Amino acid sequence: xxxxxxxxxxxxxxxxxxxxxxxxxxxxxxxxxxxxxxxxxxxxxxxxxxxxxxxxxxxxxxxxxxxxxxxxxxxxxxxxxxxxxxxxxxxxxxxxxxxxxxxxxxxxxxxxxxxxxxxxxxxxxxxxxxxxxxxxxxxxxxxxxxxxxxxxxxxxxxxxxxxxxxxxxxxxxxxxxxxxxxxxxxxxxxxxxxxxxxxxxxxxxxxxxxxxxxxxxxxxxxxxxxxxxxxxxxxxxxxxxxxxxxxxxxxxxxxxxxxxxxxxxxxxxxxxxxxxxxxxxxxxxxxxxxxxxxxxxxxxxxxxxxxxxx
Amino acid sequence: xxxxxxxxxxxxxxxxxxxxxxxxxxxxxxxxxxxxxxxxxxxxxxxxxxxxxxxxxxxxxxxxxxxxxxxxxxxxxxxxxxxxxxxxxxxxxxxxxxxxxxxxxxxxxxxxxxxxxxxxxxxxxxxxxxxxxxxxxxxxxxxxxxxxxxxxxxxxxxxxxxxxxxxxxxxxxxxxxxxxxxxxxxxxxxxxxxxxxxxxxxxxxxxxxxxxxxxxxxxxxxxxxxxxxxxxxxxxxxxxxxxxxxxxxxxxxxxxxxxxxxxxxxxxxxxxxxxxxxxxxxxxxxxxxxxxxxxxxxxxxxxxxxxxxxxxxxxxxxxxxxxxxxxxxxxxxxxxxxxxxxxxxxxxxxxxxxxxxxxxxxxxxxxxxxxxxxxxxxxxxxxxxxxxxxxxxxxxxxxxxxxxxxxxxxxxxxxxxxxxxxxxxxxxxxx
Numbered sequence: 001x002x003x004x005x006x007x008x009x010x011x012x013x014x015x016x017x018x019x020x021x022x023x024x025x026x027x028x029x030x031x032x033x034x035x036x037x038x039x040x041x042x043x044x045x046x047x048x049x050x051x052x053x054x055x056x057x058x059x060x061x062x063x064x065x066x067x068x069x070x071x072x073x074x075x076x077x078x079x080x081x082x083x084x085x086x087x088x089x090x091x092x093x094x095x096x097x098x099x100x101x102x103x104x105x106x107x108x109x110x111x112x113x114x115x116x117x118x119x120x121x122x123x124x125x126x127x128x129x130x131x132x133x134x135x136x137x138x139x140x141x142x143x144x145x146x147x148x149x150x151x152x153x154x155x156x157x158x159x160x161x162x163x164x165x166x167x168x169x170x171x172x173x174x175x176x177x178x179x180x181x182x183x184x185x186x187x188x189x190x191x192x193x194x195x196x197x198x199x200x201x202x203x204x205x206x207x208x209x210x211x212x213x214x215x216x217x218x219x220x221x222x223x224x225x226x227x228x229x230x231x232x233x234x235x236x237x238x239x240x241x242x243x244x245x246x247x248x249x250x251x252x253x254x255x256x257x258x259x260x261x262x263x264x265x266x267x268x269x270x271x272x273x274x275x276x277x278x279x280x281x282x283x284x285x286x287x288x289x290x291x292x293x294x295x296x297x298x299x300x301x302x303x304x305x306x307x308x309x310x
Numbered sequence: 311x312x313x314x315x316x317x318x319x320x321x322x323x324x325x326x327x328x329x330x331x332x333x334x335x336x337x338x339x340x341x342x343x344x345x346x347x348x349x350x351x352x353x354x355x356x357x358x359x360x361x362x363x364x365x366x367x368x369x370x371x372x373x374x375x376x377x378x379x380x381x382x383x384x385x386x387x388x389x390x391x392x393x394x395x396x397x398x399x400x401x402x403x404x405x406x407x408x409x410x411x412x413x414x415x416x417x418x419x420x421x422x423x424x425x426x427x428x429x430x431x432x433x434x435x436x437x438x439x440x441x442x443x444x445x446x447x448x449x450x451x452x453x454x455x456x457x458x459x460x461x462x463x464x465x466x467x468x469x470x471x472x473x474x475x476x477x478x479x480x481x482x483x484x485x486x487x488x489x490x491x492x493x494x495x496x497x498x499x500x501x502x503x504x505x506x507x508x509x510x511x512x513x514x515x516x517x518x519x520x521x522x523x524x525x526x527x528x529x530x531x532x533x534x535x536x537x538x539x540x541x542x543x544x545x546x547x548x549x550x551x552x553x554x555x556x557x558x559x560x561x562x563x564x565x566x567x568x569x570x571x572x573x574x575x576x577x578x579x580x581x582x583x584x585x586x587x588x589x590x591x592x593x594x595x596x597x598x599x600x601x602x603x604x605x606x607x608x609x610x611x612x613x614x615x616x617x618x619x620x621x622x623x624x625x626x627x628x629x630x631x632x633x634x635x636x637x638x639x640x641x642x643x644x645x646x647x648x649x650x651x652x653x654x655x656x657x658x659x660x661x662x663x664x665x666x667x668x669x670x671x672x673x674x675x676x677x678x679x680x681x682x683x684x685x686x687x688x689x690x691x692x693x694x695x696x697x698x699x700x701x702x703x704x705x706x707x708x709x710x711x712x713x714x715x716x717x718x719x720x721x722x723x724x725x726x727x728x729x730x731x732x733x734x735x736x737x738x739x740x741x
Contacts, residue, residue: 052708053427056405060426078715081724144569148510148586170571172724255572257394258517258711260719271715274398275708276405276423 039289046070046282053276062279069283078260079268079284085176086264086291090244092177096184097240098233101191108192109199119196122189130186134253137182141168141254169254175261179251183244191236198232199225231306234299241295245288352641354630355386355400355413357393361576362598366662370465373657374648381641386410394518397707404429409633411642417454417464417627419541420702420710424631425461431632432459436643440650445668449695450627453703462629465649466664469686470593470698471526471616471624474579474600477608479588483507490614494530494558497617501565501588510587511565515578517714520571520721521700523591524559530618531555534694540738541697541704548735556727563721571721583611591616593626593701597663597682613682623693626701627667659683665690705738712737 047066054060073079104122108115125133142151145165149157156164168178202225210220248266255262257271265284272281358367364387371383388396393414400413404424415421424430437443437460443451450467454460473490480487483504491497501511514523529537532551539545546552567587570578579596581587583603590596597613605611615622630649636642648654655666656675665679665687676684697703699710716733719725725733 053401053405053423053429057427057429059428078719138572142569143571144567148567148569148581167569170568170722172722175722256516258714258718259572260715260722260724270398271711274394274401275711276401276427277708 042282042285042289045278046286048279050278051276051280056276056278065279069279070287073280073283073287078263079265081260082263082265082268085262086245088174089176089180089183089247089264090241092180093183093187093244093247094237094240096180097187097191098236100184100188101236102195104188104192105195105199108196119193122192124189125186126190128186130183130247130250131253133182133186134250138254141178141181143167143170169259169262172261175255175259176251176264179247179254179262182254183247183250187240187243191240194232194236195229198229202228234302238296238299242292245292245295350381350638350641351384352381352412352638352645353384353386353410354645355388355396355410357388357396357414359387359389362595362602362662366658369657369661370648370654373651373654374645377648377651377653378641378644381644383645404633407635409636411636411638412630412632412645414628415462415631416702417462417629418697418703419705420707421461421631422456422706423708425456429633430461431634431636431639432461433463433632433646434458434460436463436632436646440647442650445650445670447669447691450667453625453627453695453697454629462631463646463650464627464629464667465655466659466662467625467627467667467690468593468595468664468701469623469689470522470626470701471529471591471619471622472594472596472613473589473591473616474582474596475589475612475614476582476585476587477610477612478585479504479507479509479582480612483509483588487608487612490612491617492620493618494527498558498561498565501562504588505565510567510581512562512567512589512591513570513578513581513587514563514566514568514590514721515570515573515575517718518700519575519578519592520717521710521714522593522698523562524555524717525699525704526591526616526619526624527559527562528552528555529622529624529696530616531558534622534696538696547738548731552731552734553727556730560720560727568721593698594682594686595663597680601663607682621693623689623695624698625690625695626698626703628664709738 046069047064048062049065049069050056050062052060055062104118108118112118140151142149142153143166144150145153145167149165152168153165156162167175169175171178206224207220210224215223246266247264248270251262251264251267252270257267257274265288269281269284269288272278272284356367358364367385367387371385374381374383388399396414400410403409404427409429415424421430442463446464450464451460454462454464475487475490477487483500483506485500485503491500504511514520528540531554532540532545536545536551540547540552567581570581575592575596576599579590579592579599582590583600583605594613600607600611607613614620630646632639632642632646649658650668652668652671652675655668656671656678659666660678660680660683663680663683665683669691676687679687699705699713702710704710705713713734716725716730716737719733720727720730
């Protein structure tokens, strides 16, 4: 009797998950080959010594060299410079968008006239591609000072803030931070939208209840609103963080692929590809993947724990 | 609400009509390029997409259409500074065994990578077929030959060691435009005078234009023989000659307007054309920019070999190749024939500002060229020829790219002279 029920239940199991699996199997296979398979191929390439076109085309053999490409990259002062640039850029970009995005959302959260107009204005830069805004910002960030100044330097001159003039992207240490300005300009609106949704998701009853209990405005924010916004802030960090790690088009259109002060690993990867140095390009790609994983994996774990709780 | 629905409807209608347009034009394209109506095509990749370069290409295509009316030219131009974008795309296409029918490349060592990889057909037989061995000067053929084989057919020859100077600015600084300095030290002294007169002494643009300037300083300090020795190991990149050149380079950069260091050559040349700066070292394609601005020599501008390099011709050439596995090799050969023909070279070069690779032009043909080009042709015939690094004639592409990186670091102050020299040694030792 017991045996029979087991057989029935396993049969009904297949009929319950079988069609579903069949439905998603094409995408599982496609993702398996074109995402994970390609990641695997990339890692294998990064452990070979394919540094010339002849090896790419198969005319000359490539050998397996293990992690030596990675070792050489991390020992190369130019690549270290790229990594430091990436860190600087990410920190400024993240902090900038989060602060401005939150501030805008907070301002718009209060009922104000013409909220829709402000929302569109703040969101608008996101509609422009990085390449298009890069061309404009290239001019705005023109490093010339004095008589030949143009862009922001000119503006500073005319409004009597001449001391603010600087060399922008040409500064070796902080040049990359100048690139973060347009990036912040472009994505603050998006972070604002995220936070605004968060604010709107907090029921008014909660606030009123807190006020009735005698909470000050600061306590209200600290105890009620900020905890509710934490998941939103986390998603904003993940989205902006991984965008900044991949940033390439904005830098390419504001400076170019050979400008030392604004070089990041993604640019190095592009340059290695141009020289048919597939192994170094793949190694840099792998390093970027690992850095993004460091960002994203804790979030995924956190997320799955949350959904398990529910 | 109703207004919203109307707006949505409008947008939908617009996007529909847009897709309809896209669809129909695509159909028209495929109709033209398909072999169904008996018309043949040749896909040509260049980076001549704007200005005099584009006009020169158009003139060449016109000749091609007359010579081979059955074959349609399909322009696959990819824009971007000195071909950097085009080369990226080409590297991918070639590695994926998906080559165009023919592509533009700088003649010389830049092709070495592609030759080693087996991407290019040996076109030596075409030289016999089109009778080019007598038409091209021997110095050029020597530079094109790799292990007895030739892999590209040049359309033109450029010179990279030319200084372009603004006459007014020089006069204002008390200099005689007709008498340029004889060596680098004299030239730097002239720049100091320009600076004292309140103008920018020299302009320089993005990485490859920096290399264009640097290679000519190397040439001036090492001499033609020492400079050519850099590429076959006879001259040491770590030696005193290069050190001296780096010192000169540093002094000249100190006098330069570095705010242009991200720009292509044209924006960097603009201050010279407009009279804010005195000098710019650039290949002779700059002539087209002066012509476009309606400037006349010697009233508005003067040109002379980079001080210290008189009597040498720092050469580079654009050429076309025949990739292995080209989809339409016969049509590509037709294109190569036009590129190397007298008509094609005259039509192209009179507009692009370069000189023809052929040395057998008639007096009538020669008369069609500008005063500058005629003087360049005379120099090419009598001067010592050396190969340009910045334009791929002297070193394989990965090496000149590493040199670009090293110079980019130096101009921003991220490395000093000693570090630059160490970077140069490293860059040239890598291959």
